[in-house]
Amino acid sequence: MPLIKLLLACTLLFIPAITFAQLSSISLSGNPGLMTISTATAGSQPNSVTDSSTTYSLVNLLTGGRITGQLNASLPTGVTLQVSMQAPALGGVSQGFVTMTTTAANLVTNIPIISLGVAGMTISYRLSATVAASPVSNATVQVTFTIQ
Amino acid sequence: MKNKLIPWFTFFWILTLSNHVDGATSATATVTFTIATINSISVSGNPGTLTINSAVAGSQPTSVSDSSTTYAVTTNATSQRIQGSIDTAMPAGVTLSVSLAAPTGATSAGAVALTTSPQNLVTGISNVAQSGLAITYTLTATVSAAQVTGATRTVTYTIGP
Numbered sequence: 001m002p003l004i005k006l007l008l009a010c011t012l013l014f015i016p017a018i019t020f021a022q023l024s025s026i027s028l029s030g031n032p033g034l035m036t037i038s039t040a041t042a043g044s045q046p047n048s049v050t051d052s053s054t055t056y057s058l059v060n061l062l063t064g065g066r067i068t069g070q071l072n073a074s075l076p077t078g079v080t081l082q083v084s085m086q087a088p089a090l091g092g093v094s095q096g097f098v099t100m101t102t103t104a105a106n107l108v109t110n111i112p113i114i115s116l117g118v119a120g121m122t123i124s125y126r127l128s129a130t131v132a133a134s135p136v137s138n139a140t141v142q143v144t145f146t147i148q
Numbered sequence: 149m150k151n152k153l154i155p156w157f158t159f160f161w162i163l164t165l166s167n168h169v170d171g172a173t174s175a176t177a178t179v180t181f182t183i184a185t186i187n188s189i190s191v192s193g194n195p196g197t198l199t200i201n202s203a204v205a206g207s208q209p210t211s212v213s214d215s216s217t218t219y220a221v222t223t224n225a226t227s228q229r230i231q232g233s234i235d236t237a238m239p240a241g242v243t244l245s246v247s248l249a250a251p252t253g254a255t256s257a258g259a260v261a262l263t264t265s266p267q268n269l270v271t272g273i274s275n276v277a278q279s280g281l282a283i284t285y286t287l288t289a290t291v292s293a294a295q296v297t298g299a300t301r302t303v304t305y306t307i308g309p
Binding site for chain 1: 172173174175176177178179180181182183184185186188189190219220221222223224225275276277278279280
């Protein structure tokens with residue numbers, strides 16, 4: 001009997017450590033391709049470019065989960081990066097194209113519990129620049145997506 | 149009994165020690181981008197027919213002008229200029245001049261006689277996107293210019309360093 005009590009105590013002690021939040025996960029299919037702004041209609045700002053070649057996978061065990069995105073560093077003057085994430089078919093609300101900054105911003109909200117995981121939702125990146133943006137070659141910025 | 153419980157105990161112990169399940173709450177993508185040097189210019193259309201058909205007695209023929217067209221320009225570079233040239237030299241005694249209004253921060257060269265060699269029309273153009281900028285064409289002829297009807301010239305405008 002003492003051993004059973006010990007086992008029960010250990011179980012009650014350890015199980016809470018395995019939180020459902022730690023079981024939620026997100027992964028990406030890869031990086032978008034090189035995004036190049038190189039044209040403009042005379043009299044207008046440069047033409048923006050969009051990449052929708054990548055997707056994400058998701059496991060969510062939290063009611064009302066959300067995905068946020070943020071940059072690791074500010075973009076150069078006149079340059080803007082927006083991200084749009086397709087919501088899972090099982091639920092969630094995409095916020096459409098959201099301008100990325102170094103502060104986390106909601107990209108998908110109200111994600112229901114998706115315990116078995118879903119994959120293949122599209123991520124669209126849109127790069128814009130004004131004439132104030134200086135020419136630059138192969139600059140990089142990182143976008144971190146978080147499920148919470 | 150004790151032997152049956154130990155494996156369960158071990159299981160939970162290992163599980164919590166690992167405290168980790170496949171997958172991560174965050175994922176990172178690297179976005180690589182290039183902003184190229186961009187120069188773009190366009191004109192709204194062709195000027196109307198320029199006809200020289202009068203003169204004050206004792207003076208050269210009266211020149212004519214057309215300011216009905218405009219141009220638009222975009223550049224993300226600094227210190228660019230607009231040059232103009234014609235495809236074929238004007239007939240003897242005939243001069244075509246062009247004056248372009250300058251975009252913000254730039255300098256217009258005023259009325260410039262066009263030749264088959266590029267001539268500076270606007271200089272010091274930096275980081276602008278503007279449209280509706282006036283173009284003024286002025287046709288001048290001396291009495292030595294032979295009469296001609298329906299002659300044409302193509303004016304080419306180029307923006308660059």
